[in-house]
Amino acid sequence: MSADATESWKLTLPCTRDEAEAIDVSEGLEGIAGSPVIITSEEIEDDPDSWRLDAFFSGKPGKAAVAAVRALAPSSAGVKATPERVPDEDWITLSQAGIEPVHAARFYVHTSGNKGDVPPGAKAFQIEASRAFGTGHHQTTTGCLIALDALKVNGKRFRNIVDIGTGTGLLAFAALHLWPRAHATASDIDAAAVDVTRENAAVNGVPLGAGPGTLALAAAPGLEHPLLIGRAPYDLIVANILAGPLIGLAPTIAMALAEGGTLVVAGLLDWQADAVTAAYRRQGLVPSGRTQIGDWPTLTFRKRARYGAARTTRLGPGGANDAPGFGSW
Numbered sequence: 001m002s003a004d005a006t007e008s009w010k011l012t013l014p015c016t017r018d019e020a021e022a023i024d025v026s027e028g029l030e031g032i033a034g035s036p037v038i039i040t041s042e043e044i045e046d047d048p049d050s051w052r053l054d055a056f057f058s059g060k061p062g063k064a065a066v067a068a069v070r071a072l073a074p075s076s077a078g079v080k081a082t083p084e085r086v087p088d089e090d091w092i093t094l095s096q097a098g099i100e101p102v103h104a105a106r107f108y109v110h111t112s113g114n115k116g117d118v119p120p121g122a123k124a125f126q127i128e129a130s131r132a133f134g135t136g137h138h139q140t141t142t143g144c145l146i147a148l149d150a151l152k153v154n155g156k157r158f159r160n161i162v163d164i165g166t167g168t169g170l171l172a173f174a175a176l177h178l179w180p181r182a183h184a185t186a187s188d189i190d191a192a193a194v195d196v197t198r199e200n201a202a203v204n205g206v207p208l209g210a211g212p213g214t215l216a217l218a219a220a221p222g223l224e225h226p227l228l229i230g231r232a233p234y235d236l237i238v239a240n241i242l243a244g245p246l247i248g249l250a251p252t253i254a255m256a257l258a259e260g261g262t263l264v265v266a267g268l269l270d271w272q273a274d275a276v277t278a279a280y281r282r283q284g285l286v287p288s289g290r291t292q293i294g295d296w297p298t299l300t301f302r303k304r305a306r307y308g309a310a311r312t313t314r315l316g317p318g319g320a321n322d323a324p325g326f327g328s329w
């Protein structure tokens with residue numbers, strides 16, 4: 001059979017998590033004849049560095065296209081991999097085959113091609129596997145969904161929420177569903193993730209904006225953005241990023257958390273929990289909950305209220321926290 005542009009081809013490579021998270025299909029691949037139409041990546045084991053990258057092509061990819069995909073996963077240098085013809089099926093659906101809906105606490109996360117039956121009473125979100133992390137399949141995302149639900153069940157109320165490292169936006173959407181009158185903010189160091197969050201917000205009917213019940217977006221490392229600083233202090237901060245950044249960001253995150261506020265963190269492995277906990281204890285936070293799925297704990301902390309009840313201290317220019325330390329944000 002001769003290859004033509006209507007045939008679907010796939011190239012699969014092992015890659016690291018960092019490589020998977022760094023992939024931006026819109027950059028570097030456009031203009032190469034036979035460039036991949038879609039790239040998906042997913043973790044293949046309970047190992048944060050063991051991922052798989054699938055690049056789907058319309059038509060058999062040439063050497064340049066294969067090289068461009070290989071360049072996305074330098075760690076696979078030396079791994080033998082050749083493009084394979086994919087049987088005549090809808091390859092977009094195919095690329096998401098096996099991505100079963102996830103039901104975590106009251107949340108149900110599915111793709112457009114795999115909605116299945118939404119359990120009665122569950123809040124469904126449609127999240128495609130894409131350039132951003134966070135389809136609900138990873139234990140860290142599931143752990144955060146469960147932790148957020150538990151806070152709601154325990155009667156917590158939040159008015160000002162930020163999801164740092166939002167990926168697909170899922171955790172911010174879930175938080176806004178639980179506390180629909182809150183001001184919500186979602187940020188990511190990766191501008192592509194912020195774009196994906198914007199698209200997912202539209203698909204899921206999550207209103208973007210600045211007022212209560214809406215979601216504002218920012219692309220930034222940590223809280224280094226005027227919007228993120230200006231909206232602090234938050235009474236709920238969620239951050240599913242890795243242990244290293246979580247420890248590095250501990251002083252900033254703790255400073256951005258209102259007294260009496262709650263912090264939910266994930267992205268750390270079991271053996272890293274003590275170090276992450278110690279970093280936040282040093283900032284005056286106290287552990288208040290833990291959800292563990294496999295090797296992945298989700299930790300919840302509370303910031304002590306110096307004067308009893310939760311207190312709102314204005315951060316940013318002119319605020320009470322306009323003090324040394326904030327200048328470096």
Ligand SMILES: C[S@@+](CC[C@H](N)C(=O)[O-])C[C@H]1O[C@@H](n2cnc3c(N)ncnc32)[C@H](O)[C@@H]1O
Nearest residue numbers: 133134141165166167188189190221222240241
């Ligand atoms: C493990 S994913 C979590 C995505 C989503 N929140 C979830 O729970 O599924 C981590 C996300 O954090 C982002 N990230 C990593 N380091 C960051 C940092 N220092 N500041 C902001 N975002 C960061 C990554 O780009 C990625 O989208």
